[in-house]
Structures are given as C-alpha cells and as structure tokens.
Amino acid sequence: MAEIRLENLGHSYDGGTTYALNPLNLTWKDGNAIALLGPSGCGKTTLLNIISGLITPSSGRVYFDGVDVTESDTARRNVAQVFQFPVLYDTMTVSQNLAFPLKNRGISKDEISKRIAEVAELLDLTKYLDERPLRLRSDLQQLVSLGRGLVRKDVPAILFDEPLTVIDQNFKWTLRGRLKELHRVTKHTLVYVTHDQTEALTFADEVVVLNEGSVVQSGSSADLFLQPEHEFVGFFIGSPGMNFLNASITNGLVVLNNQEIGSAKSFGGQNLDSGSVRIGVRPEFLTISNSNGLPVQIDRVENRGGYQLAHFELAGSKTIAKLSNETKVASGQSANLVFDQERTYLFRESQLCGRLVSKVS
Amino acid sequence: MKTRNNKAWFLVLPVILTVSFTAILPLMTVANYAVQDIFSPTDRLFIGMDWFYNITNDPLIFNAFKRSFSFSIQVLLIQIPLGIAIARIMPKSGWKASAALVMVAIPLIIPWNVIGTTWQIFARPDIGLGGYLINKFIDFNYTSDPLDGWILILLVDVWHWTPLVILLVYAGLRSIPPAYYQAAAIDGASQVAVFRFVELPKLKRVLMIAILLRFMDSFMIYTEPFVITGGGPGEATTFLSILLSNIAVGQFDIGRAGAFSLIYFLFIQILSFLFFTVLTLQERAEVTKAK
Amino acid sequence: MTSTTTTKGVLSPRKKKASLPWSGLMFWIIIAIWMIPVAWLVLMSIRPSADILAGLEIIPSRITFDGYITFLSKDIWYGAYLNSLTYSTLNTVMSVTVALPAAYAFSRFSFAGDKHLFFWLLTNRMAPAAVFLLPFFNMYKAVGLFDTNLGVAIAHMLFNVPLAVWILEGFISGIPREVDETAAIDGYSLPRFFIKIFLPMIRSGIGVTAFFCFMFSWVELLIARTITSTEAKPISAAMTRTVTSGGLDWTLLSTAGVMTILPGILAIWFVRKYIAKGFALGRV
Numbered sequence: 001m002a003e004i005r006l007e008n009l010g011h012s013y014d015g016g017t018t019y020a021l022n023p024l025n026l027t028w029k030d031g032n033a034i035a036l037l038g039p040s041g042c043g044k045t046t047l048l049n050i051i052s053g054l055i056t057p058s059s060g061r062v063y064f065d066g067v068d069v070t071e072s073d074t075a076r077r078n079v080a081q082v083f084q085f086p087v088l089y090d091t092m093t094v095s096q097n098l099a100f101p102l103k104n105r106g107i108s109k110d111e112i113s114k115r116i117a118e119v120a121e122l123l124d125l126t127k128y129l130d131e132r133p134l135r136l137r138s139d140l141q142q143l144v145s146l147g148r149g150l151v152r153k154d155v156p157a158i159l160f161d162e163p164l165t166v167i168d169q170n171f172k173w174t175l176r177g178r179l180k181e182l183h184r185v186t187k188h189t190l191v192y193v194t195h196d197q198t199e200a201l202t203f204a205d206e207v208v209v210l211n212e213g214s215v216v217q218s219g220s221s222a223d224l225f226l227q228p229e230h231e232f233v234g235f236f237i238g239s240p241g242m243n244f245l246n247a248s249i250t251n252g253l254v255v256l257n258n259q260e261i262g263s264a265k266s267f268g269g270q271n272l273d274s275g276s277v278r279i280g281v282r283p284e285f286l287t288i289s290n291s292n293g294l295p296v297q298i299d300r301v302e303n304r305g306g307y308q309l310a311h312f313e314l315a316g317s318k319t320i321a322k323l324s325n326e327t328k329v330a331s332g333q334s335a336n337l338v339f340d341q342e343r344t345y346l347f348r349e350s351q352l353c354g355r356l357v358s359k360v361s
Numbered sequence: 362m363k364t365r366n367n368k369a370w371f372l373v374l375p376v377i378l379t380v381s382f383t384a385i386l387p388l389m390t391v392a393n394y395a396v397q398d399i400f401s402p403t404d405r406l407f408i409g410m411d412w413f414y415n416i417t418n419d420p421l422i423f424n425a426f427k428r429s430f431s432f433s434i435q436v437l438l439i440q441i442p443l444g445i446a447i448a449r450i451m452p453k454s455g456w457k458a459s460a461a462l463v464m465v466a467i468p469l470i471i472p473w474n475v476i477g478t479t480w481q482i483f484a485r486p487d488i489g490l491g492g493y494l495i496n497k498f499i500d501f502n503y504t505s506d507p508l509d510g511w512i513l514i515l516l517v518d519v520w521h522w523t524p525l526v527i528l529l530v531y532a533g534l535r536s537i538p539p540a541y542y543q544a545a546a547i548d549g550a551s552q553v554a555v556f557r558f559v560e561l562p563k564l565k566r567v568l569m570i571a572i573l574l575r576f577m578d579s580f581m582i583y584t585e586p587f588v589i590t591g592g593g594p595g596e597a598t599t600f601l602s603i604l605l606s607n608i609a610v611g612q613f614d615i616g617r618a619g620a621f622s623l624i625y626f627l628f629i630q631i632l633s634f635l636f637f638t639v640l641t642l643q644e645r646a647e648v649t650k651a652k
Numbered sequence: 653m654t655s656t657t658t659t660k661g662v663l664s665p666r667k668k669k670a671s672l673p674w675s676g677l678m679f680w681i682i683i684a685i686w687m688i689p690v691a692w693l694v695l696m697s698i699r700p701s702a703d704i705l706a707g708l709e710i711i712p713s714r715i716t717f718d719g720y721i722t723f724l725s726k727d728i729w730y731g732a733y734l735n736s737l738t739y740s741t742l743n744t745v746m747s748v749t750v751a752l753p754a755a756y757a758f759s760r761f762s763f764a765g766d767k768h769l770f771f772w773l774l775t776n777r778m779a780p781a782a783v784f785l786l787p788f789f790n791m792y793k794a795v796g797l798f799d800t801n802l803g804v805a806i807a808h809m810l811f812n813v814p815l816a817v818w819i820l821e822g823f824i825s826g827i828p829r830e831v832d833e834t835a836a837i838d839g840y841s842l843p844r845f846f847i848k849i850f851l852p853m854i855r856s857g858i859g860v861t862a863f864f865c866f867m868f869s870w871v872e873l874l875i876a877r878t879i880t881s882t883e884a885k886p887i888s889a890a891m892t893r894t895v896t897s898g899g900l901d902w903t904l905l906s907t908a909g910v911m912t913i914l915p916g917i918l919a920i921w922f923v924r925k926y927i928a929k930g931f932a933l934g935r936v
Contacts, residue, residue, distance in 0.1 A: 054543050075549035083540040089558045100558070101548035148548060161540075363762040372757035373769065375750040376813055383810040384776050387787035394786065447682060450675040462924050463917065464683050467690060470916025472871045472888045475909040479693045482704075482902065490692055493708045520689065581780035584873050588892070602782040606874070609786050622783040633775045641767075 002065040002156035002189055003030040004051065009060035011046055016058065020046045022214045023060060028206065030065070033183050033190040035204035037197060039236070043213040044193045045161055051191060052159050053077045064156045075104075080149020081159040085166045086141035088133040095120075095129040098147050105152070115151045122182070123147050139171035143178065150186075157189040164199065176203065197237050201225075209233050225282075226343065231350040234280050240309070243286070243319045244347070245279040254279065254346070254356055257315045261294060262339075262358040264346055272354050278347045279356055283309065285340035286321035288329055293336025301331050310335075388626065394619030412620030422621060424596070425604040429580050432515070432600060436579040437572060439519055444526025444571065445564070449556075451531055462531075465524045473521075477588025480517045484589075503590060507597035510590045514598050517585050522578065526571045533567035534560065565643070573636045577629060601625060690913070696906035704902045719907030729904075732890035733911060735801055739876070739884065740869040742805035743812060747865045748858060750809070751816035756846070758817065759824040760832065770817075777814035781874045784810065792879045799883045804876050808869040815868065816861045823857025856926045863923045867916060887912055 010023035021043040028034050036044040049055040051062060053074035061070045069077050089097050095116055102112045120126040123143045128136060133144050142163055149158055160179075164172050180203065183190055194200050200207050201221040208218040209232070216230040217223075228234035234242030247256040249264045252271030256279065264272040288310070296319075302309040303325075310321045310329050314337070321337070323329060344356040395412050399405045416422055451465070452458045468476070486492040486502055495501045503513040537560065545555045583602035586592060592599035592607070599607075605625065609618035696704055697719050699712045723729045757763070758770055788807055789798075797803030831853065835845040851858070877889040891908050 049543075052543075052547065054546065074543075074546045079547065081544070081547050083544065085538070085540070087538075087540045087544040089562070091558065091562045100550070104549035104551065104554065145544070148544075363760060365763070366761045367763045369757040369761035369763040369766075372753035372761075376754040376773065376817060377769075379750050379806075379809050379813050380773065380776060383807060383813075384779065384784075387784050387791060390787035390791065391783065447679065450679040452676065452679065459924050461679070461683065463920050464687065466920045467687070467913070467917065470867050470871065470913065470920060471690075471909075472873060472912045474873045474888045474892055475693075475912050478891065478905060478909060479689050482696070483689050483692050488704060488706075488708050490688070490708065490710065520686065577778040581778075581782070583780075583782055602780055602874075605780075605782040606785060609782070610878070615786060618786060622786075625780060626783050629778050629780060630775045633778045634771060637771050637774065 003063075004028045004157060004189060004191070005063040005066070006051075007061045007063065009047075009050065009057050009062065011043075011050060011055060012058045019058075019213050021050070021057075024215050026208065026215065026218065028189065028191070030189055031187045032205045033180075033192065033203060035200035035207045036191065036193045036210060037195070037200040037207050037236075038210035039195055042210040044195075044210050047210070048081075048159050048161055048191060048193050051157070052079050052081045078152055078155055079157050079159055080146065080152070080155045082142065082146045082149065082161065082163045084162045086133070086138060086145050088141060088145055090132070090134055092133075093130050094125060094133050094136075094144050097133060097144055098129075098151050101148055101152055115153075119147045119151045122150070122185070123178075137168070137171065139167050139175040142167060142175060146179075155188065157191060160190065160192040160194075162194050163192075164194075164196075179203070197239075201237070209236065211236070227345070227352070228280070229352045231278070231280065231347050234282070234345075238282055238284075240283055240320050240322075242280050242282050243314075243317065245281075245315045245317050245319065246276065247279050247315065248276045249274050249346075256294075259294070262356045264354055265357050266354040272346065275348075277353075279344060280347050280352075281339055281344045281356075283320045283322035285343040286319075287338045287340070288321065288323060288327055288335045289338045291336065293338045296335055296337050298329060298331060298333050298335055301329055312337075388623075391619045391622045391626075394615045395623050397616050399615045408616070412616050413624070415617065416620045416624060422601075422604065425599055425601050428596075428599065429582075429601040432511075432518075432582070433576050433579045435515060436518055436522070437575055439515070440523045440526050440575055441568065441571060443519070444523050445530050445568075447523070448527045448530035448534060449560075451527070453535070462528070465527050465531075468521050468524050469528075471521075473584035474588050476517065476521055477585045480513070480520075480585070481589045484513055503594075505594055507594045510594050510597045514582075514586050514590065517589065518579060518582065521585070522575060526575065529567045529571045530564060533564045537563045566640075569636070569640050569643075573633065573640075577633060580629065693906050693909050696902060697910045699903060701901050701903045716903065719901075719903040722904055723907045723911060728890060729887075729908065732885050732887040733908075735880075735884050736870060736876075736887040736912075737915065739801040739804040739808070739886070740866050742801060743808045743869040744862050744865040746805060747809050747812040747816045748820075748862055751813055751820055751861070752851075752858075753846075755817045755820035755824055756850075758821045760829065770821075773814045773817055777811050777818070779810065781811075781872070784875065785878045788875060788879050798879055799881045801884045803879055804884060804886065805869070807875050807879055808872060810875075812865045812868055816865055819861045819864065820854070820857055823854050823860075826857075827853055856923075859923050860926045863919050866919060870912075870915065 005027045007025055008023045009021070009025075010019055011021040012019045036047060038044050046055060050057045053069070053072060053076075057070065061068055063069065064077070089100060092100065098116045098119060099112050102115060107115075116129070117126075120129055123146065125140070125143060125147060128140065128144075133141050136144070146158070146163075149155060163179075164175060167175055176199070179190075182188075190204075192200070192203055194203075201224070205220065206218065207221060207224055209216050209224065209230075211230075211232045217228065217233045224233055224237050228237065228242065231242075231244060234244070245256060247254050247261075249255070249272050251274065252263055253260045254262050254264050254277065264277065266272055294314070296312045296314055298310050298312050300311040302311065306325070308323050308325060308327070308329070310323055312319055312321075312335075329335060339356060339358045341358055342355075344358065345352055346354040346356055396407060396409055397405045398408050398411075447465075452461050471479075480491075483489045484492040484495075484501075484503055486496045492501060492503075500506075501509050503509045541559045541563075542555065545559050550558065581602050582600055583606065586598040586600060586603055587606075590598045592603045605618060605621055608614050608621060695712060698715050698717065699709070700714055700716045700718070703709065703712065703714055723733075758766060784807075792798040792803050792807070797806065827850075831849070832845070835849055840849065871888075873886070873888040873892075876886040877892070880886060880889065887908060891905055
C-alpha cells in the first residue's frame with residue numbers, strides 16, 4: 001500500500017515526435033481508489049503501464065511512498081495488475097496460478113500455501129482451487145488473475161486495465177461489487193482504467209480525466225459533474241453531456257443571439273474581457289419557466305421514465321434540458337429557458353474561465 | 362452455432378467431383394493394378410492378394426519404410442525445436458519483420474528439383490562452397506559415403522522445410538496478446554518460464570499442425586534425394602517414394618507398384634486420421650472447458 | 653532522465669530488453685547462413701560452365717550472361733517457363749474457385765458427414781505423389797489431358813484443393829455469422845451475397861490461399877514431369893532433361909534455377925502481411 005506520486009511524467013513512443021502522454025504531475029493518496037477515465041487512445045493505458053513498470057517513461061519520475069521506482073522493473077515494483085481479459089496460465093490449476101508469482105520469487109512452500117489459502121478465502125475462490133481456470137466463468141477468471149497479484153506481500157497498488165471489458169453482462173455488476181468490497185477490506189491503492197464514466201464515477205474516490213494525452217481534470221465525481229474545468233469533461237461526463245452555446249462578451253455582458261443574458265464574471269468576481277466565449281451548462285441545470293426566461297421553441301420531448309429530455313435549438317446549437325416529469329412541456333411548444341445561477345459556466349479555449357450571472361432568473 | 366443444412370452438400374459437390382477425379386479414380390485404378398499381374402496392356406492375369414503378400418514380405422520395401430520413418434523422426438527432432446528457436450528471435454514489427462518473412466520463406470518457393478540441383482553442386486567437395494568448407498575439417502563425400510549422403514539429404518530437408526515451421530510458430534507467437542507477456546513480467550517469470558507456461562501452451566495448435574505437415578511431407582520425400590543422390594550411395598537414401606517410383610516407372614512392375622502404393626497410401630491415411638482425431642479431441646476439450 | 657523507448661507491440665520486461673539486440677543479431681546471422689546456397693546459385697548463373705567445373709571460386713574471375721541470354725531466347729527454356737506459369741496460374745484459379753463454396757459450407761453449416769468429409773479431404777493433402785504416377789499417366793492419356801497445361805493444373809488440384817479448403821475455412825470462420833444473417837434479411841440470395849459482400853471481406857484469405865496454391869503447384873516436379881512430354885513440359889522438367897554434348901550446362905541450369913525463384917519472391921512480397929496469418933488460421 002502506497003502513495004503514488006508522478007512528477008513531470010510523460011511518454012513518447014516515437015522518440016519525442018509525438019507524445020502519447022504529455023508531462024503531468026499527480027499525487028494519489030495511499031488507499032485511495034483512482035479511476036483513469038478517457039476515450040480510447042487518450043493515454044490512460046500508457047499511464048497505467050508506466051506505473052506498473054511495463055513502460056519506462058520518456059521523461060519524469062514515479063515515486064511509491066517517496067521512493068523513486070522509475071528505473072525498477074515490473075517484478076521489483078511488486079504491483080498487481082489485472083488486464084482487459086483474464087490473463088491466466090492455461091496449463092496450471094487455479095492454485096498453481098496463484099503460486100506462480102511466489103515461486104518465481106523463491107518463497108518457501110509453506111508460506112506459499114498459507115498465502116494461497118488467505119487469498120482464496122478473500123476472493124472466495126477456495127472451492128475452485130484445483131480447477132483449471134479455463135473452466136471457470138469469466139468473472140471468476142478475472143478474480144484469479146487479480147489473486148495472482150494479491151498473493152504477494154505488501155503490494156503497493158493494484159492496477160486495473162478495463163477489467164470488465166469481456167465479462168458477461170450479468171456478472172459485470174457482481175464483479176464490480178466484489179472489487180469495491182475488496183478495496184474496503186484491504187485498503188489497497190487502486191488505479192482503475194476505464195472509458196466508462198459510470199464505472200469510473202461509482203468506483204473511484206478520485207477520477208482523473210484524460211484526453212489526447214493530457215490530464216484535463218482530476219477530482220471527485222461530484223467535482224467533475226458540478227464544475228467541469230474543461231469542455232471535454234463537460235461533454236464526456238454526464239448523460240447527456242453538457243450543452244455548449246457560442247456567445248460573446250461585450251462590456252462584461254454575455255450576448256447570446258444578439259440578446260444580453262447576463263454578466264460574465266471570473267471566479268474572483270471580476271468582469272471578463274470582451275470577445276467570444278462559450279457558455280456551458282448541463283441539461284440538469286436548465287429549467288423552463290412560464291413567466292420570464294429566454295424564449296425557445298421545443299423541437300421534441302423524449303420521455304426517459306424518471307425524467308424527460310427537451311430538445312431545442314439555441315443560438316445554432318442543439319441543446320437539451322433534463323426536466324422533471326412534473327414539468328409540462330410538449331413538442332412544438334414555445335417555452336422560456338432559465339439557466340441555473342450557480343452552474344452555468346463560461347469557457348474560453350476549452351478551459352473554464354468564469355460564470356454566467358444570469359439576468360433572466 | 363452452425364445451421365444444420367444438408368443442402369450444403371451442393372456447395373461441397375465441386376470439391377467432391379474434383380477429388381474424385383484426382384484421387385478416388387486413380388486410387389481405384391491402382392487397386393485394379395494391384396490385384397493383377399500385368400505383362401502388357403492386353404496380357405494380364407488376376408492374382409488376387411498375391412502382390413500384397415509379396416510386398417509385406419519384401420525386405421527391400423521394409424527397409425525403405427524403416428528408412429523413411431527414421432528420416433521423418435529425425436526431421437521432426439531437428440526442425441521443430443530449431444523452428445521454434447528461430448521464430449522466437451524473429452523481428453516482430455516494421456520493415457525488418459517484412460524482410461525477415463520474405464527471406465525465411467524463400468526456400469519454400471524454390472522448385473524442389475532446383476533445391477536438389479543447388480545443393481548437389483554446393484555440397485561437392487571439389488567445386489561446391491559448402492562441400493569445400495566442410496572438407497577442411499572432416500572428410501565429407503555424399504556420393505561415396507552412405508552416412509554423408511543421409512546427412513546431406515537431412516540437411517537439405519532442414520534447410521528447405523524448417524522455414525515452414527518458423528512461419529507457423531511465428532504466426533502462433535504473434536497471436537499471443539501482449540498482456541500475457543506483461544502479466545508474466547509482473548509475476549517475475551524468467552525467460553524459460555515465459556516460454557514454458559505462456560508460449561508453449563499457446564503454440565500447441567500450430568505445433569501440432571507443424572508436426573503433422575512435416576512428418577507427412579518428409580515421409581513422402583522424393584525430389585531432393587532423387588536429384589542429389591539418386592537414392593544412394595548404395596540404398597542409403599532410397600526412401601519409400603523413390604523405391605515406389607523405381608518399381609512403377611523404372612521397372613514398370615505395375616501390379617507390384619499398385620499394391621505398394623495402396624499400402625503406402627493407407628498407412629498415411631491412417632496416420633493422418635490419428636493426428637486429426639487427436640487434434641480435434643484436444644480442441645473440443647478446450648472449447649468445452651471454456652464454456 | 654531515461655529516454656528508453658519501447659515499441660508499442662510486445663512490451664517486454666527490462667531483463668528481456670537487454671538481451672534483444674543480441675538475439676536480433678543472431679537472427680540475421682542465421683538468415684545470412686541460410687541464404688548462402690541461394691547466393692551460390694545466383695553466383696553460378698553468371699559464371700561460365702567451364703569455370704564452375706574447373707574449381708571453387710568465391711568471387712568469379714569471369715562473368716557471363718550467356719545463361720540468361722540463352723534462357724530468354726530459346727523456346728525450350730522460356731517455353732517451359734511459360735508452361736509452368738500457365739498451369740500454376742490455372743491451378744490456382746481452379747483450386748480457389750472449387751474450394752470457396754466448400755470452405756463456406758464447412759464453416760457455416762453442419763451437414764451429414766461433414767467432419768469425416770473434412771478429414772478425408774485433408775488426408776488427400778498428405779497423399780504421396782508417387783502413388784498417383786501410374787494411374788495419372790494412364791488416365792490422362794485416356795482422356796486426352798496428357799501433355800497439356802490443363803492436365804497438370806487438374807492433377808495438382810489433388811493436393812491444392814484440400815489445402816485451399818483448409819486455409820479458406822479458417823479465414824471464413826473469422827467472419828462473424830451475423831454478416832450472413834444481415835445480408836439474408838436484406839434480401840440477398842446466397843450467390844449474390846457471396847460475390848457482392850463475402851468475397852471482398854475475405855480478400856486477404858483468398859490472397860494467401862492463392863499464394864500457397866501457386867507455390868505448391870510451382871515447386872512440384874514429380875507429377876508434372878510424369879504427365880507431360882514436350883508440349884506442356886514444365887520448367888523443372890526441362891532442367892532435369894537438358895544435357896548438352898559437353899555434359900550439363902551448369903550456367904544455364906543455375907540461370908533456370910534463379911529464374912524459378914523470381915515468381916515466388918514476387919508472390920511472397922504481395923502477401924507478406926498475411927502469410928503468417930494464413931498459416932495460423934487453418935483449422936484442423
């Protein structure tokens with residue numbers, strides 16, 4: 001169990017021409033569950049493989065509990081890693097699989113059987129110990145490959161590389177539950193790579209969102225949802241994602257569709273400079289009012305059971321509002337749109353730069 | 362799951378017709394020869410199973426059989442490990458991999474008699490580079506020493522066909538997902554352990570195919586010994602196919618050749634049937650395991 | 653700061669990386685040794701026959717292109733070369749055409765006796781050519797296929813059709829069944845679906861299969877020689893039968909040898925990306 005610190009860590013596969021991972025600095029607290037979230041090709045697996053030691057980074061250092069492990073090879077770092085699909089030694093039984101990493105490290109027979117028994121108990125695999133892993137269900141196989149990591153003593157971290165990818169739909173939730181429970185019991189530092197936001201948001205204490213090789217935001221699930229610091233986070237997290245509207249600022253006032261809709265304030269409270277700006281607001285923070293608000297024409301209303309989605313066009317952008325079932329709204333109807341004061345943000349060059357303090361609320 | 366549909370036989374029909382013409386019909390002709398003593402196209406005598414008794418008791422044929430069998434075993438013992446060893450160090454990506462593939466495959470695309478001719482002169486002690494060099498160290502003359510003749514044919518077969526094993530194993534190795542190597546690294550496995558527990562199990566299928574193809578093809582070897590040693594020195598390299606073609610085309614002893622062919626063919630059919638059965642059983646066992 | 657770069661493919665542990673340059677070098681040394689006989693053949697083709705027989709020379713003292721000139725000007729040589737190209741190509745086209753529907757059937761349907769049929773087909777691939785010499789000779793004489801390129805092409809189907817079915821079945825099984833079902837729902841008939849949709853999808857498989865059919869037909873001597881005499885004489889037979897007054901013309905023979913390697917190298921280059929895959933996919 002360890003705190004993981006990454007310092008100026010970056011990686012290029014082609015000797016520096018392009019970076020799969022741009023230099024970054026991150027510190028993860030001991031015992032935390034961290035999710036690396038992003039679309040495929042964003043560099044999250046590269047980052048994971050650097051932490052596990054499968055890739056030596058082009059630049060920067062990796063520290064486990066303050067000890068520089070950048071140059072240590074994988075076996076010496078002692079981390080556990082679980083891959084996209086169960087990686088097992090087909091010719092060995094479950095218990096031989098679990099014994100393998102210990103044997104390679106020259107640990108005594110007695111110690112090995114003791115550790116196997118403990119881990120099998122922990123993962124609830126005791127009754128399968130003499131089976132060939134290929135005979136097991138995919139979620140159990142994945143647990144066996146996790147077990148191969150856990151049998152070692154003092155594993156500083158467990159790394160997961162999209163471990164639910166090939167698991168049967170029915171057992172995905174079971175396995176995820178098991179992993180969460182395991183984290184609660186063992187307090188290992190977990191690093192979990194995924195492209196699935198639900199997986200990331202429900203699993204992790206801290207979510208690191210990556211895009212095109214850079215960390216765009218790192219924080220709790222709530223932070224990412226309530227205050228995305230980058231357009232990508234707004235768009236990638238949430239379902240449906242954040243709405244973005246092209247607007248401009250003149251004399252500290254936000255102009256949308258030739259209409260002044262409020263003032264542009266930085267988080268420090270100052271007026272923002274004039275120029276173009278993008279308004280970002282989540283569908284959850286748009287409401288419809290009978291009296292005042294920005295007039296829009298509703299194109300379509302989609303009932304999603306617990307809530308309804310109203311689709312309309314605003315300032316040339318397709319926009320969605322997530323409304324409670326009580327709201328009376330119908331396709332083709334005109335409505336007045338209200339922005340949530342606290343949760344309507346302004347972005348410049350994709351970065352969060354301030355807040356819209358609405359006139360129409 | 363596959364759809365059950367007996368109309369699929371229509372799709373297989375062209376293959377059946379082709380094989381009937383190229384395999385079944387000739388085999389029936391051979392069977393017909395085998396039960397007759399043919400002196401000339403018009404003068405023949407039905408003699409039943411006599412040729413078969415004759416063949417199975419013929420020391421010439423039995424010796425050729427022993428020779429072919431031990432040749433095939435030696436071929437396997439050399440080519441399979443060598444093929445695996447070379448495939449493991451083959452470049453895996455980029456232009457180097459392409460170049461390596463093409464070069465490795467070259468011996469496979471050379472007509473068999475050209476291979477024979479090339480080696481025939483290459484191994485000559487007087488004017489061949491290989492023969493000249495080896496004679497600096499030991500006395501090597503494949504035209505007079507039976508053992509040298511045998512070794513040369515074995516060497517030529519290794520040169521000619523190990524590339525097939527290399528390509529098969531290479532293909533097998535390439536299909537192992539990188540995660541297996543990564544997991545083994547994390548588990549602290551040694552190189553030997555990686556080979557033993559990761560690669561070998563995953564190569565099982567291609568290796569079976571390699572063993573099957575190499576055994577069968579070397580068991581039928583004809584062209585190289587025909588060109589290089591003509592079956593000699595003495596009878597050192599008179600393998601089954603060489604003997605058969607001598608009897609059939611050389612001595613025109615059609616009945617005897619027919620009976621010989623049938624037994625030869627039957628032996629190969631039974632052997633390959635056994636191979637296939639073992640393979641499918643294994644594969645089926647793996648599939649049911651995965652369920 | 654380290655600047656170790658790792659290729660994106662197989663990521664190996666540090667220990668292994670250290671040994672990689674050594675094993676890489678080892679591979680190229682082995683390949684170099686492996687290529688010596690071929691280089692020797694090329695070298696012989698540009699030396700006068702008398703020099704070849706006179707003694708060992710690593711660097712030729714005299715160079716001649718007579719072999720190539722004779723090869724390209726005398727129709728006994730280039731004619732035989734064209735014969736080989738013709739029947740190999742013919743055989744490739746016929747083998748693949750016949751094998752495609754069968755491979756599809758084996759991959760997609762289960763029918764009475766399918767497994768036994770597949771086995772039995774494959775055992776034909778293992779049949780010793782020597783067994784077929786006599787009957788081929790007599791049968792082909794009887795039906796007028798003796799000494800024709802078509803005859804050789806048909807005879808070589810003996811081992812190429814099973815091989816083609818085998819490789820193609822592997823490739824076809826790699827295409828999800830849903831493709832067939834979608835097409836059926838879209839109202840495609842089986843032949844139309846096969847030509848319009850399926851064939852383009854297994855292009856690489858067909859390429860690899862064609863390569864192997866061509867190659868095995870190209871390198872075969874025993875059958876080709878037995879069922880031809882003059883008209884359709886293959887290049888390999890021309891090589892075994894040409895003896896001039898002064899004994900064997902080694903220059904010419906080597907030239908012919910070099911020429912026979914060229915189509916193969918060309919063919920491998922085209923399918924180099926799939927060649928390994930073609931091997932691995934064959935189901936048994």
